[in-house]
Amino acid sequence: MKKYFLLLVLSVLAIQVSKAQTNCSDYYPLVDGASLQYTNYDKKGKEDGQINYKVANVQNNGSGTSATMLMEMVDQKGNTYTSDYDIACDGNVVKIDFKSLMNEQMLSQMGDVEVDISGTDVELPNNLSVGQELPDANISLKMKMGGAINMNTNVETINRKVEKQESVTTPAGTFDCYVIYSETKTKMMMANQTFPSRTWLAEGIGMVKQESYNKKGKLMGSMVLTQFSK
Template identity: 30%
Template sequence: MKKMLLAIVALLACHTMQAQYFCTTQGTELHYVNYDEAGQSLSNETVTVYNVVKNASGESAQYLAKIVTNKTKNNTSYTLYNWNYDGNVTTCQEDLMYGPYIKSDSDPAKYDSKARQAMAEELKLKGDNSFTIKKHASAGESIPDRTYSLISNMLKNEINISGAAYMGEEKVSTTAGKFDCIKISYLKRTKIVLKTETVRVTEWYAEGIGLVKSESYNTKGEPDGKTILVKIVK
């Protein structure tokens, strides 16, 4: 019962200000499960909300994600998401340099803009991997294309996001609760050297929370994987 009450408090705290599509309650944990194309659990992801800033011009926060992959050695990885809200548009950008920085056994406490820039130059990051969510966006409204590239595992990765659009609002229920979400769909093309993979991704975002559910399908319409928010802890 105590754990249930804590979860309810955390959920209400995240929804205190619902204009932005991310949680602004310091220390809140969002727990996700990532599944493979066969529907089997692939990894567990714990996202912690921190560095929350609120002022007259808007709000910002960082999501620190810890991903633990099932049944593999050296199975823990990290990534970082920077969220910002300007009163009308929510912007999220995954810090693609944070994971490689941590993996290089560098001190997380020393990760700052200078360290990020050095890692970005080393991995030859180019382009823009941010995405935006407009408040009260209409169904059918398009979202700008974006392209970025970097060197990963000594291979050049090129990612192109195209054909993105808002699909309206939809209610989503998970073990974490019931959420009123905005639905987004886009094509994601990943090219590594001569190999190209294209998937259709559909995502559901809730105000005051962020991602609630994500599903991807290959060009034949077959499942390629999914992510589900399963628990919120304060």
């Protein structure tokens, strides 16, 4: 369950760098019923589960848009975990309601645990350019798992920059993308790790592909858009 929860947090950090295809932003189709399916692969290219997103409860007012992201994660054994969180964009900034991640449905899947979550938003401007540097982001989690067992986790996304533009082909189609490099620092209990990654973003779609690497730059795993509809 700890691995699933951390994956959920990393997935939110990854997906939220894409934003609404409204007057708020050029990225991410924030329209009712839009759905995206991502397939996870391990370092050997073997399928390692899926993540499904669906956009619901979209509301537009003036220059802002808010919606609910419904998320379903299926691991390699076929176990399914579900959650949802609130997302809103206003002007040129998207905001994630981190506390909404801790909904009753999510907590019931984690057993007897109390969770406090906080963080900063990931920002992505409408006009990306190669060489551009982007702000950092983080999520902090404090978990009480019964008795005297506490687990604190901090996930930071740092050194974000636009590396290049390139075309990427996935089972969902071929997309012209900006490639964003970043580093994810995780602090959990006594373990500290840093994972470089690259995310491919396409206008009107959002994240098309993501690759994570170890400290030596070798591929550890990837997530690829396999289905998309709106």
